[in-house]
Amino acid sequence: MTSTMAVAVPLLELAHARSGDKGDTANVGVVAYDEEDYPLLVEQLTAERVKEHFGDLVIGPVERFELPNLHALNFLLHEALDGGGTVSLMTDAQGKVFSTALLRMRIAVPAEVADRVRGRGRHPGTATRTG
Amino acid sequence: MSKPVRIAAGQGFWGDDLEAPVRQLEGGPIDYLVLDYLAEVTMSIMQKQRARDPSVGYARDFVPLMERIFPRCVAEGVKVVSNAGGVNPLACAKAVIEAGRRAGAGGRARVGVVVGDDLMDRLDDLLAAGHALNHMETREPLAAVRDRVRSANVYMGARPIVEALAGGAHVVITGRSTDTALTYGPMVHEFDWPWDAHDLLAAGVVAGHVNECGAQATGGNCSAEWWTLPKMAQVGFPIVEAEPGGEFSVTKHAGSGGAVTARTVKEQLVYEMGDPTSYVTPDVTADFTTIQLTDEGGDRVRIRGVRGGPPTPFLKVSVAYSAGFKAVGSLVYAWPDAAAKARAAARILRERLDRLGLAFDRVLVETVGWDSTHGHLAGDPPPDLPEVQLRVAVRGRDRSAVARFTREIAPLVLTGPPSVTGFAGGRPAVQEIVAYWPALIDRTVVEPNLAVHFLDA
Known part of the structure; x- marks a missing residue:
């Protein structure tokens, strides 16, 4: 994996994701498109880095859980929904689009991985590599 | 091996595709139709409705649906299991019985309704007996908001559903059952799974989790190459093909x-x-890291290997309490400099609110079309953004302050930045906030109260 230089790509090209809510906590489940990329996600998508990515969008801590059987990671973003549910004033009061907010995150991958996944996750009419 | 039991999901929330349950019934053979209507916020909404009219407080969509499908369900032996009862399951059951009679299913149809999950009348006794009902996230005791509590319901598992099915119900109506119990209740009933068969029950929970959000398991809201998913206008909802040994397949009707x-x-x-x-x-603790999933092709995913452990000594309680008021106002700003205009308007509005001496617990300014969903991750607005919607929301305990806020939006049209529109809807409404308070309770003090009543059409 270290045979070539690391390239930063958006997580969008490596994984798909779904998010939801439990009270004031948003969860984001991240699923690798290719099983072989799961170890990269485990290595790169640490709770600390995800917390840093979201910045002031997540007031509380970020927890991470691993589901190697599904090649997935689950993140709990505490105090992310302005009180959540009916209390929240946010457009996204139920955390439905925290998924794509996380898929914006740029992560370092070997160049051959970047070549393999290039353009994935974007509608073919709009495919560009932007974060 | 015996034929698998086909458990079809027909609704993922109150407000879901009204035609989906009909498509599930007409699209091929099924044994159960399970309809999940409840979310955390739904119970609060239903509570508000019941406060205005004691004869409602359930998922009203369920009644015309049953009027439409009742005869066919009875004729084909398809059983319906739903948490449509919300905070008023008996009223829901009575309405469904009437619908069954109107549809010509009278004399042949039995409805089982689960009662006893409503803790409202017992709340003070429970608190006095030392059940503090601390908030699961904040740990605050319920006593802090006791005088503002509007409803309190315990999350039930599948035992009452199984009892209703065993009693010959064609339709099972519950209040705050867990979403997953609607799917694994029928499995327990069909396969006589004992309540200590934790691996089997855990498999049922996984199946229930797949079913509970309807088309979210069959391509709806799927971020993986969504544009490749075919015929979404007639999306097939998931069907679990359950087997006695705990393995199951997820599929959907052919042609959907x-x-x-x-x-x-x-x-x-x-x-x-x-x-x-x-x-x-309430019935088992499932381990989702034990799921072994195989895509068999042809719209069929096989799940095996699920492990589980015993349930906890607690049940979850969903309390709804009054938590102040809120309102949301919006205006649309057009090119050029749409985002700059929206931000300027928000500054003017906030200064006016301050000058009026209005205090709020929270004021939130978002710019729809730029940063309302991804915040700072959206970066700076593109220089030629064609338009944005300014969205300002306030929350507070003082209703009159929130009401005055709703009168401060429209004046911006004549007194603020130009090229503004989108105010034709009138003043925003003041909404009472009925908030959700999740807590745990010793299950032994609530389980004896759960009971099934049978009503015959």
């Missing part, structure tokens, strides 16, 4: 839209997930 693939099912499995090794339900 959407897809059942490893991607669509995995994405649903991680939805609203907490600690995946400890998915707590």
